[in-house]
Amino acid sequence: MGSLQIDLLGSSFAIKANEESAYLEKLLGYYKRITEEVKKTGGLTKPVEIAIMSGITLVDELYKEKSKNAKLLNGTKETDDEEAERLTLRMIDRIDKALE
Numbered sequence: 001m002g003s004l005q006i007d008l009l010g011s012s013f014a015i016k017a018n019e020e021s022a023y024l025e026k027l028l029g030y031y032k033r034i035t036e037e038v039k040k041t042g043g044l045t046k047p048v049e050i051a052i053m054s055g056i057t058l059v060d061e062l063y064k065e066k067s068k069n070a071k072l073l074n075g076t077k078e079t080d081d082e083e084a085e086r087l088t089l090r091m092i093d094r095i096d097k098a099l100e
Helices: 020-044 047-074 078-098
Strands: 002-008 011-015
Touching: 002 020, 020 047, 047 078
Parallel strands: none
Antiparallel strands: 002 011
């Protein structure tokens, strides 16, 4: 069982988990990099907004990886949902660039 002290986005607390402390540190480090990227590119300043967008960013990464793995296992083509997601993300990216 590992423990981790989290000091992030104006909050500080400790957790214990059924993982090694070194692994928890890696997860926190990765999440901190995501939050920094969100701060830089998203123009967000409120901690809760940064946390939510960071979570969405991570879920997006996970979803894409799972979809990619499913395609490899099933040998299927892009589904309508995946195409809609891809197009939506491309539109969001274009809107973000236009607003800069």
